[in-house]
Each structure stands twice: as structure tokens, then as C-alpha cells.
Amino acid sequence: MAKLEPYAPTPAARAGRIAKTVTPFVIGIVCVLLSFVPFGRIVGSPLAPAFPLMAIYYWAIVRPEMFPPLAVFAVGVLFDLLSGGEIGLWAFVYVVTYSIVITQRLMLVNVPFSAFWAGFAFTAAFAGALAWVVVSVIHGMLVPPGPVFWHMAVTVAVFPLFAMVFGRFETRVLLGG
Amino acid sequence: MEPNRTALPFREFSHRISLIFMLTLAAALLLLGRAETYVFDRARQVVTDLAAPLLEIASRPVAAARRVIERTDEYAYVFDENERLRAENARLLEWKEEALRLQAKLARYEALLNVQVDQSIEYVSGRVVSDSGGPFIDTVLVNVGSEKGVRSGLAVIDSDGLIGRVVATGPKASRVLLLTDLNSRVPVVVEPSQYKAILAGDNTSWPKLEYLPVQSAVSVGDRVVTSGDGGLIPAGLPVGLVIQTSSGELRVQTFSDRGRLDFVRVLQYEFPSEVKLQDPPSMLRDDAAPAGAGASDAAASGGQRAGVE
Numbered sequence: 001m002a003k004l005e006p007y008a009p010t011p012a013a014r015a016g017r018i019a020k021t022v023t024p025f026v027i028g029i030v031c032v033l034l035s036f037v038p039f040g041r042i043v044g045s046p047l048a049p050a051f052p053l054m055a056i057y058y059w060a061i062v063r064p065e066m067f068p069p070l071a072v073f074a075v076g077v078l079f080d081l082l083s084g085g086e087i088g089l090w091a092f093v094y095v096v097t098y099s100i101v102i103t104q105r106l107m108l109v110n111v112p113f114s115a116f117w118a119g120f121a122f123t124a125a126f127a128g129a130l131a132w133v134v135v136s137v138i139h140g141m142l143v144p145p146g147p148v149f150w151h152m153a154v155t156v157a158v159f160p161l162f163a164m165v166f167g168r169f170e171t172r173v174l175l176g177g
Numbered sequence: 178m179e180p181n182r183t184a185l186p187f188r189e190f191s192h193r194i195s196l197i198f199m200l201t202l203a204a205a206l207l208l209l210g211r212a213e214t215y216v217f218d219r220a221r222q223v224v225t226d227l228a229a230p231l232l233e234i235a236s237r238p239v240a241a242a243r244r245v246i247e248r249t250d251e252y253a254y255v256f257d258e259n260e261r262l263r264a265e266n267a268r269l270l271e272w273k274e275e276a277l278r279l280q281a282k283l284a285r286y287e288a289l290l291n292v293q294v295d296q297s298i299e300y301v302s303g304r305v306v307s308d309s310g311g312p313f314i315d316t317v318l319v320n321v322g323s324e325k326g327v328r329s330g331l332a333v334i335d336s337d338g339l340i341g342r343v344v345a346t347g348p349k350a351s352r353v354l355l356l357t358d359l360n361s362r363v364p365v366v367v368e369p370s371q372y373k374a375i376l377a378g379d380n381t382s383w384p385k386l387e388y389l390p391v392q393s394a395v396s397v398g399d400r401v402v403t404s405g406d407g408g409l410i411p412a413g414l415p416v417g418l419v420i421q422t423s424s425g426e427l428r429v430q431t432f433s434d435r436g437r438l439d440f441v442r443v444l445q446y447e448f449p450s451e452v453k454l455q456d457p458p459s460m461l462r463d464d465a466a467p468a469g470a471g472a473s474d475a476a477a478s479g480g481q482r483a484g485v486e
Binding site for chain 1: 307
């Protein structure tokens with residue numbers, strides 16, 4: 001019986017594997033930075049979509065093992081540090097949302113895109129409502145819900161575009177090569 | 178494959194444990210963050226300073242795209258714009274006459290009162306490089322920091338009027354709290370009634386006027402300017418106009434457009450809280466000198482008067 005050599009990956013293969021493992025997380029970080037680029041200024045509106053939420057939802061459904069809770073937490077904390085608001089607000093909202101999305105994962109994986117998108121609409125509504133409740137409790141008053149509503153509406157509207165981009169990354173970087 | 182399959186329940190379990198751990202950590206952070214400890218402020222400054230150059234690069238194409246859109250808009254409306262400008266020019270000429278007349282009058286009054294005009298306030302110019310990035314916060318990052326003399330509390334204006342004040346600075350970037358933010362409170366005066374109020378942001382596009390002594394004395398279209406109370410923001414900076422919302426509430430439409438912030442100026446205003454002690458005029462000093470004991474008294478009272486003025 002032939003004895004198999006123990007598997008020893010070359011450094012390049014190892015680097016490639018590390019790159020694959022961190023790609024979803026790096027995309028998450030890029031999404032955080034994207035939220036601070038003043039795109040709204042092009043058309044003269046302060047509305048900006050919640051880019052990190054799209055990344056979190058997408059990877060939680062498609063590749064949860066590559067986007068662990070720690071990554072979600074890190075993305076949320078980075079967002080909080082950059083935004084200058086309550087620290088922990090979006091970390092909390094994103095981790096809670098992630099844990100709920102994970103429980104519904106089997107319902108949303110490998111479904112037509114419209115169902116995937118509808119799932120995201122529910123997720124965004126939940127995240128927006130939770131954030132609104134937390135901020136209202138912190139400030140001890142009912143914060144006007146208009147801004148967060150439009151924020152999430154814009155997010156749901158641009159989701160297909162980003163899902164397409166994430167999908168490209170998944171097929172090219174994670175599955176290919 | 179074999180070792181993976183046996184490890185699967187364990188991995189799922191560890192995934193769940195880490196999820197619970199992160200949930201607890203996030204909740205704890207949310208509570209701890211309320212204490213506003215030094216660590217969080219420090220971390221925030223470091224992250225902001227690191228991200229500012231990246232965001233500045235990213236905001237360049239945004240500014241370029243906006244210019245292209247504005248340019249095309251301008252071409253489309255060039256005739257209307259011309260017509261409008263002609264009308265405005267005629268109106269402004271009338272105003273110029275009025276201004277000249279008032280200037281002459283003011284010069285006479287100033288000569289009469291011997292008022293010293295404030296020396297102009299120095300400023301630092303910068304660009305807005307980031308958006309607020311969240312629906313509950315209205316702050317922007319500006320690409321000038323403590324290296325250029327920006328400090329917390331300084332007023333920030335753009336070409337239209339006050340936009341907010343600096344709340345945090347790093348070496349290369351500062352955070353500006355806009356007038357519409359939930360935490361923004363700015364002392365203002367409503368002209369022409371001269372009633373003072375606090376302009377309070379509440380996360381909508383139009384900040385409220387709080388602590389107005391007489392609600393009825395303010396009407397739609399009144400100008401709102403900074404009052405200078407508190408000594409943080411110079412008096413007389415244009416803020417906005419009083420408007421009425423559909424619910425009948427009086428609010429303020431700011432002159433600066435929240436969606437189009439680009440170049441801004443940080444005013445390095447220093448409230449003249451300490452007035453230099455002035456020596457009494459030589460004439461008085463000569464009078465006081467022979468009296469001997471009275472000299473120090475005279476100097477003290479002279480100093481006090483200078484302080485009061």
C-alpha cells in the first residue's frame with residue numbers, strides 16, 4: 001500500500017488561502033469606508049445607504065464560515081468609531097441582526113434573487129427599527145424616524161447592485177483558482 | 178473530509194458561543210460607551226486620523242462628478258439664469274445705494290461713539306472629506322486638524338453661513354458637529370425682534386428654536402444669526418431663516434446646504450475674556466504721583482475700568 005506524503009502547502013498556496021479567507025472581511029471594511037464617502041453630495045442629498053449591512057447580510061447567507069461574529073462586531077465597531085456617534089450602537093445592531101439572519105439562513109440560501117432581496121428588505125427594516133429604538137432609549141426621547149427610514153430604503157434599493165459585485169467576488173476569488 | 182465531518186458539530190457550537198460572546202460584548206460596549214471614557218475618544222481620534230487621507234482621496238471623484246452635474250445643469254438653464262441675474266442685479270444696485278447710505282451713517286455714528294471695530298478673525302480653510310455615515314448623526318470630517326491650529330469648539334462656516342462647530346480634533350482631521358445634529362445647541366438671535374434663543378438640532382433637516390421668550394414675536398422669514406453668547410462662536414454669523422413646518426411649528430432653514438458642503442472655514446475666534454490692564458493716561462498719573470499713597474489706588478481703579486469696558 002502506497003504511503004501518502006503529508007500535505008505541505010507551498011507559501012504561495014498558503015498566501016492564496018489566507019487571501020481567500022479574509023476577502024469577505026476586507027469587503028466588509030471597505031463597505032464601512034464607503035459609507036463615509038460623500039456620494040450624496042453629487043446629487044445634493046445627504047442620504048447614504050448602509051453599505052456594511054449589505055455585506056453582513058450577503059456573507060451571513062452565502063458564506064457564514066468566512067464572516068464570523070467577530071468580523072461583524074469589528075465592522076460595527078469600526079463604523080461607530082468613524083461615525084462619531086454612540087459607540088457600540090451599530091456593533092450591537094449588526095451583531096443582533098446577524099444572529100437573526102443566521103437562524104433564517106436555510107430559508108434564504110439558494111433561493112431566487114427576488115426572495116433573497118425580500119429577505120434583505122426585512123433585515124434592513126429590522127436593523128433600522130432596532131437602531132431607532134436603541135437611539136431613542138439613549139436620548140430619552142422619540143428620535144424622528146424619517147432619516148433612518150430613508151437610510152434603509154436607499155439601502156434596499158441599491159442592494160441588487162452590491163449583491164452582484166459580492167457575487168463576482170465570490171465566484172472569482174473564493175471559488176476560482 | 179473525514180476529520181471535518183466529525184468536527185462539524187463542534188464548529189457549529191463554537192460559532193454559537195462566539196455569537197453569544199459578541200452579542201454580550203456589543204451590549205457592554207453600548208453601555209460603557211455612554212460613560213464617554215478617554216479610551217474611546219482616543220481610539221476614535223486614531224481611527225479618524227487614519228481614515229481621513231483615504232476618505233480625502235475617495236471624495237475627489239465625488240467632487241468632480243458633482244461639478245460635472247452642476248455644469249450640465251448650468252448649461253440647461255443658462256437663459257433662465259441670465260434673466261434671473263439681470264433682475265437680481267437691478268435689485269442689488271438698489272441695495273448697494275442703500276448700503277452706501279447706511280455705511281456713511283454708520284461711520285458718523287462710530288466717530289461719535291468712538292467704537293473700535295473688531296480686528297478680523299483669522300481662519301483656516303479645509304475641505305469636507307466625509308459624510309456623516311449614519312442616520313442618527315450629523316457630523317462631517319474636515320481635512321484640517323490641530324497641526325493647523327484647529328481646536329475643539331471653533332465655529333465652522335461655508336460661503337453661505339454657519340454650518341456647525343468643531344467637536345474633536347486629531348493632528349490632521351477634525352470632526353464638525355452640524356447644526357442639524359441631535360446634540361447641537363447654538364445660541365442665536367432672531368432679527369429684527371432681537372429675541373435670543375437656542376438653535377437645537379433634532380436629527381431633522383430643520384433645527385428648532387428653543388427657549389424663545391415670546392413665541393409670537395418671531396415670524397416666518399425672520400433672519401437668524403449667532404448671538405455670541407457663551408463666547409464660543411462669534412456674534413453675527415448668518416445661520417438661516419425662520420420657516421413654518423406643515424405642523425405649524427417654527428423652525429430654521431439654514432443658509433448652508435447640508436447636502437453640498439465642500440470648502441469650509443474654521444474660525445479661530447478667541448473670546449476677549451481677558452482685557453489687558455491699561456495704564457491710566459499720563460496726565461492722571463502725574464496728578465496722582467505727588468499724592469503718594471493714592472497712586473496705587475488710581476492705578477487699580479483705572480485698571481478696573483479698563484476691565485469693565
